[in-house]
Amino acid sequence: MQRKTPGNPNQPVSQAEFDKLDLKRFCVPVRGIFYRVHGLNPSTGKPFEPLHFSRRKASRFDPAGGPGTLHLGKSLTVALMEVFDDSWGPIGSSSRSLSATQLYEWWVTLVWVPQVMLFDARGQNPSKIGTDQQLVTGRHSTSRRWALRLVRHPSGIDGILYPSRHSSVDWNVALFRKANFLPERFDASLDYPVPALAAGATTDKLAYGSALQLARHPQLRDALVELEVSILP
Numbered sequence: 001m002q003r004k005t006p007g008n009p010n011q012p013v014s015q016a017e018f019d020k021l022d023l024k025r026f027c028v029p030v031r032g033i034f035y036r037v038h039g040l041n042p043s044t045g046k047p048f049e050p051l052h053f054s055r056r057k058a059s060r061f062d063p064a065g066g067p068g069t070l071h072l073g074k075s076l077t078v079a080l081m082e083v084f085d086d087s088w089g090p091i092g093s094s095s096r097s098l099s100a101t102q103l104y105e106w107w108v109t110l111v112w113v114p115q116v117m118l119f120d121a122r123g124q125n126p127s128k129i130g131t132d133q134q135l136v137t138g139r140h141s142t143s144r145r146w147a148l149r150l151v152r153h154p155s156g157i158d159g160i161l162y163p164s165r166h167s168s169v170d171w172n173v174a175l176f177r178k179a180n181f182l183p184e185r186f187d188a189s190l191d192y193p194v195p196a197l198a199a200g201a202t203t204d205k206l207a208y209g210s211a212l213q214l215a216r217h218p219q220l221r222d223a224l225v226e227l228e229v230s231i232l233p
Contacts, residue, residue: 009134009142012149018129023155024117026125030161031115033194034072034173035079037214040105047211050109051184053177060136061160061174063144066151068177069159072111077223078170079108085166091228098224099232103215110190112207114181116158118173119150136162151176181206192218 003010012018036050053068062069073079083106089095119125126135135143150157159175181204189195190209214220224231 007134007138009131009138009146011142012146013130015149015152018149019152019154021129021153023119023129023150023153023157026120026128027117027155027157028120028161029115030118030173031113033190034074034111034113035076036070036072036109036111036208037076037079037083038107038109038211040107047107050107050111050208050211051206053175057141057144059174060140060143061147061162063148065148066144066176069147070175070177072113072173072175073164074171074173075223076108076217076219077226078164078167078172080223080227080229081164081166081170082172088229094232096228097230097232100215103220103231104213106214107211108214108217109211110194110209112187112190113173113175114204114206116175116181117156118159118161119157121160121162122171137165147174175206180204184208 038048038050038052040046041048051070053070054062055064055066055068056062057064059069059071061071071082073082084098084102087095088097119129121136126132131146135146147160150160157176158178158181159173161171161173164170164172184206185208187207187209190207192212
């Protein structure tokens with residue numbers, strides 16, 4: 001096995017060797033309502049579809065050879081950090097801000113995730129599968145190779161629960177495209193104030209509500225106060 005070193009997650013072992021792991025030991029059942037922040041499609045003037053399972057190698061766990069991955073945040077705060085925090089500076093700086101244009105070009109959709117089984121990448125579990133916390137903080141290209149090992153493992157897990165690189169107390173979900181919770185459907189009950197459970201929570205399908213412009217989001221002010229982020233013209 002490649003030695004672990006600071007600065008980048010180590011490469012995974014072969015799929016055949018990785019498949020010998022009892023991966024279910026490190027998995028947890030997850031269900032609930034999550035947040036998806038998505039942009040504006042300039043060609044249509046409308047927001048992109050919220051439930052996009054990417055294979056574009058654009059994010060941490062969406063390898064081109066995988067089935068497609070949907071990244072979701074547990075709260076609006078962490079979802080905003082995942083999208084914008086790489087460009088934010090320290091508090092009090094002009095770079096720690098959102099522009100009025102961004103508030104109107106980004107949208108938020110609530111997503112209902114039925115019960116799924118996820119690899120829990122928190123705590124000691126990365127070490128127990130042969131890597132370390134750089135799986136969720138290091139180079140995306142290497143993390144995507146680990147995602148391929150996970151999605152192809154015979155245990156048939158549905159995705160990854162992982163801590164945010166931007167906040168040790170927040171976490172996200174990377175959901176692999178799987179037939180067991182598709183096709184997705186629209187659920188009008190996924191609205192604000194956020195319900196404890198979606199009206200269709202007894203179903204086992206992925207669901208989404210109406211997209212809401214970030215500028216009009218009822219939780220925006222509280223999220224920006226918590227993050228100490230300002231709004232610039």
